[in-house]
Amino acid sequence: xxxxxxxxxxxAVGADAARPDGTRRALRIGLGGPVGSGKTATVAAxxxxxxxxxxxxxxxxxIYTREDAAFLLRNAVLPPERIQAVETGACPHxxxxxxxxxxxxxxxxxxxxxxxxxxxxxxxxxxxxxxTFSKGLVDAQIxxxxxxxxxxxxxxGGPGVTTSDLxxxxxxxxxxxxxxxxxxxxRDAAQQRGELPVLFTSLTSGEGVGPVADWVRGQLVxxxx
Numbered sequence: 001x002x003x004x005x006x007x008x009x010x011x012a013v014g015a016d017a018a019r020p021d022g023t024r025r026a027l028r029i030g031l032g033g034p035v036g037s038g039k040t041a042t043v044a045a046x047x048x049x050x051x052x053x054x055x056x057x058x059x060x061x062x063i064y065t066r067e068d069a070a071f072l073l074r075n076a077v078l079p080p081e082r083i084q085a086v087e088t089g090a091c092p093h094x095x096x097x098x099x100x101x102x103x104x105x106x107x108x109x110x111x112x113x114x115x116x117x118x119x120x121x122x123x124x125x126x127x128x129x130x131x132t133f134s135k136g137l138v139d140a141q142i143x144x145x146x147x148x149x150x151x152x153x154x155x156x157g158g159p160g161v162t163t164s165d166l167x168x169x170x171x172x173x174x175x176x177x178x179x180x181x182x183x184x185x186x187r188d189a190a191q192q193r194g195e196l197p198v199l200f201t202s203l204t205s206g207e208g209v210g211p212v213a214d215w216v217r218g219q220l221v222x223x224x225x
Contacts, residue, residue, distance in 0.1 A: 129158025
């Protein structure tokens with residue numbers, strides 16, 4: 001299930017699109033959302049889907065641990081040298097929006113170590129509906145919520161819901177068990193976001209992360225152009 005809104009391509013780039021040697025750097029896509037919404041599982045699924053077609057890497061953010069990076073490593077979604085962990089030591093927004101230096105260094109280190117890369121996924125630590133990425137860090141933003149958080153979440157809005165380049169409403173398979181109305185969520189999301197796209201996903205279903213991977217491929221086409 002998805003809302004078929006058009007979208008012009010990657011968000012306006014705040015950082016230089018070229019590396020110091022003049023080559024084009026990787027497209028950077030940030031993934032944010034509340035704790036438990038399925039950010040790390042989505043990153044893992046994207047890596048499995050795209051790793052045979054693209055050269056990609058991942059930067060994860062946790063406040064005091066490297067738990068998300070450890071999850072990706074345990075599941076062998078990418079070689080270890082393609083996964084970097086950032087311990088923010090503070091509110092997750094700080095490292096993705098206010099002081100991006102640690103994440104920016106991790107991104108650039110990955111390109112130096114295993115580049116050239118097509119795509120770098122930057123996963124935020126679990127945050128609230130106000131989480132956004134600095135345009136100096138990422139070129140496009142995915143915000144992930146899940147049906148178990150309540151079907152009123154899209155209506156509540158917040159920058160993550162209303163302004164992200166893609167809103168993903170995850171865990172649709174749980175809707176019958178938690179009393180969430182997917183139709184209501186779709187209508188509320190459309191009202192909040194206008195023409196910005198919304199995708200409904202269940203990583204346990206046959207289609208899984210496929211629609212999100214297709215959106216990422218579209219961003220890459222625009223980036224290359």
